[in-house]
Amino acid sequence: MDFRLSAEQRALRDGTRKLLEGRFGRQALRAAVDGDVGGVGGGGVGRGGRVGGGGCIDRALWRELGAAGLFGLCLPEAEGGVGLGLAEAVLVFEECGRALVPGPFVATVLAAGEVPGAARGETVVTAPFGGLVPWLDAADVVRGDVAGAVALDSVDPLTPLHRLPAGASAPAPVPRTATLLYAAEQLGSAGRTLEMAVQHAREREQFGRPIGAFQAVKHLCAQMLVRVEVARAAVYAAAVTGDPDETAAAKLLADEAAVQGARDCLQVHGGMGFTWEADVHLHLKRAWVRAELSGERGEAEERLAATL
Amino acid sequence: MDLAYTDEEEEFRARLRKWLARALPTLGPKPPPGDWPGRRAYDTGWQRRLYDAGYGDVHWGASPTTRLIFLEETERAGAPYVGANFVGLLHAGPTIAAEGTAAQRERWLTPVLRGDEVWCQGFSEPGAGSDLAALRTRAVRDGDTYVVSGSKIWTSHAEVADWCELLVRTEPVSAEVPRHRGITWLAMPMDTPGITVRPLRTLAGSTEFAEMFLDDVRVPVGNRVGEENDGWRVTMVTLSFERGTAFVGEVVACRRVLGELAAHARGTGRWDDAVLRRELGCLAAEFGALWRLIQRNVSEAQAAGGVPGVGGSVFKLRYSHARQRLYDVAARVLGGAGALDVGQQWTLDRLSSLSYTIAAGTSQIQRDIVAERILGLPRGK
Known part of the structure; x- marks a missing residue:
């Protein structure tokens, strides 16, 4: 047993981070958020930050990532993929979550090998998950029944959403791999908000010292790290075992780490954390x-209770 | 990322399982909590069985992964925990192994491994808890002995111990001597004149630990491990062992309790309460992840040559809270009257769980450690 990342896995993670930092760094993120938002960016904030023209996929970026x-990470090499396992996919998606890259990545990865062009990043694929459809208008291919889907005013300026009509048949269960990859993104986001909080706590001074020297702030950050590391153990283990119950556990712990982590990061940032300008709200x-x-x-x- | 054990490790597991299946049925009944001599005999007797079977030094000699398997399998089989051997096997022993002279290792280590001698820990004082370096128990050199006076607290197994790993101040704090200097580590024989042990009753009603008063206790200088005034560094070696694999067996036990809670809830109809059921589901996720976190910490310790890292603080913070949550949920499973009945084991365990966020470094101290040593936040005053 050696639960640490292998040298190849570390290289894959570092390489993905570098690629995303170069191709979708903070400037690109802010341009995606503000540049396309009619009348909202920088100035007055629309209701919760609605998407204006931000519902466009950056096709050049998409092809580059393809x-x-x-x-095609998990697709066999013979079928034009990379032939890696779920553990590697999780590491890459952790980086996507960290960088907040917009787009229906999860649905497209699941479609690789089945929808022509998906693996190469030429075809953007979406699918309904849990009664919601992300990026419906921007996608080339929709897998699954989205009849009667209604656009909603998405809270996330970089994820346009449709909802499936109420009263229709119960939404299909979310595929296990999709749950795991979303959990990996949550983990990456939680790790990033922890970094942002720690950096701010080191630099921001009040009462003549960095606020990170105060235990009240320090302990918030320590708890963020604890949640990240517990979620990391759960997500990586679910990727290695492929077990559906461990995947459900990974989802719960990664959601907790990402949501609570972003909220604590917001709190550490004080008033700035409540602004549109800070990235915290995007996470x-x-x-x-x-x-x-x-x-x-x-x-x-x-599901987890039923295992007891 | 590999969660599979090697053939060698699986072979160790199978051999241990087989031995446990033979050895455990011959074990006598566990003595009641108040019977200290009986508990000592039970715990040391089990350690002797392990020693004779070749498992005596698994806490020191084996790799972290082998130790993980050992703790997992012994807990699963319902074998006794280290109990009275805790300080000898997990604190004093590893310290002597790392810092003692050849003669000291010879004198003290084998009796611990054979279950012949029991150790207790004299670190905390009424005025030195989280702030251990504030300790004031004095040791004054008189020829080839130290004369020790002061008081210690939270000393587990003091009533039945042969030895005490004792921290004393050999140099008073001054402008030239900072707090962390001037501390010395001594092995004190518990039958020395001048030692008074007074048991302390916990909120769970049991006497799990004691106060210890030292009045001109004479300890030979040869019982000092490490240099005079270098005891703080020597002690830190011990503490890192405490936060390594110390809780492996307990996480296995918590997962078993979780299954028992579910079975009990199904039997009484409490299972129909969706809120309670989902809380049990959350706890299943929690303890599953804590097990994976142990495996990750063990993997890292193994790669670092067996030295446990700060990951232990991360684990302890989450685990101590999860354990308290588990027994709070147990109270809900038991329902009103059961939750108030200390005749119920889960109610007693709920009371005991309250010590977990305090013992071996409070959660507040652990958060300081995590924030300063892992996250690099500035030290506060």
Whole structure:
């Protein structure tokens, strides 16, 4: 047993981080959020931060990530994929969550090998998850029944959402791999908000010292790290075993780490944390969206209770 | 990321299982909590059985992964925990092994492994808890002995111990001597004149630990481990062992209790309460993840040559809270009257769980450690 990352896995993680930092760094993130939001960016905030023209996929970025093998990670090499396992996919998705890259990555990865062009990043694929459909208007291919889907005013400025009509048949269960990949994104986001909180706590001074020297702030950060590391153990283990119960546990713990982590990060940032300008709200809003897309919380809890 | 055990490790597991299946049925009944001599005999007797079977030094000699398997399998089989051997096997022993002279290792280690001698720990004082370096028990050199006076507290197994790993101040704090200097580590024979042990009753009603008063107790200088005034560094070796794999067996036990809670709830109809059922589901996720976190910490310790890292603080913070949550849920499973009945084991365990966020470093101290040593936040005053 050696639960640490292998040298290859560390290289994959570092390489993905570097690629995303270069291609979708903070400037690109802010341009995606503010540049396309008619009348909202920088100035007055619309209701919760609605998406204006932000519902567009950056096709060049998408193709580039496809060329880097991001969508065909788990597809055998003979079928044009990279031939890696779920553990590697989880590491890559952790980086996507960290960078807040927008787009229906999970649905597209699941479609790789089945929908032409998906693995290469030429075809953008979406699918309904848990009664919601992300990026419906921007996608080339929709897998699953989305008849009567109604657009909603998405809380996340970088994830347009449709809801399936109420009263229709119960939504199909979220595929286990989708739940796991969303959990990996949550983990990446939680790790990032922890870094942001720690950096701010080190730099921001009040009462003549960095606020991170005060235990009240220090302990918030320590608890963030504890949640990240517990979630990391759960997500990585679920990726290695592929076990559906461990995947449900990974979802619960990663959702907790991402949502509570973003909220604590917001708190550490004080007034700045409440602004549109700070990135914290983007992490919180995306974490809320992922927590819904990866399956209903109660279902995961019931599944785990049934194992007892 | 590999969660599979090697053939060698699986072979160790199978051999241990087989031995446990033979050895455990021959074990006598566990003595009641108040019977200290009986508990000592039971715990040391079990340690002797382990020693004779070749498992005596698994806490020191084996790799972290082997130790993990040992703790997992012995708990699963319902074998006794280290009990009275705790300080000898997990604190004093590893310290002597790392810092003692050849003669000291010869004198003290084998009796611990054979279950012949029991150790207790004299670290905390009424005025030195979380702030251990504030300790004031004095040791004054008189020829080839130290004369020790002061008081210690939270000393488990003091009534039945042969030895005490004792921290004393050999140099008073001054402008030249900072607090962490001037501390010395001594092995004190518990039958030395001048030692008074007074048991302390916990909120659970049991006497799990004691106060110890030292009045001109004479300890040979040869019983000092490490240099004079270097005891703080020597002690830190011990503490890192305490936070390594110390809770492996308990996590296995908590997962078993969780299953028993579910079975009980199904039997009484409490299972129909969706809120309670989902809380049990959350706890299943929690303890499953804590097990995986142990495996990760063990993997890291193994790669670091057996030295446990700060991951132990992360684990302890989450585990101590999870254990309290588990027994709070147990109270809900038992329902009103059962939750108030200390005749119920789960109610007693609920009371005992309250010590977990305090003992071996409070949660507040652990958060300081995590924030300062892992996250690099500035030290506060």
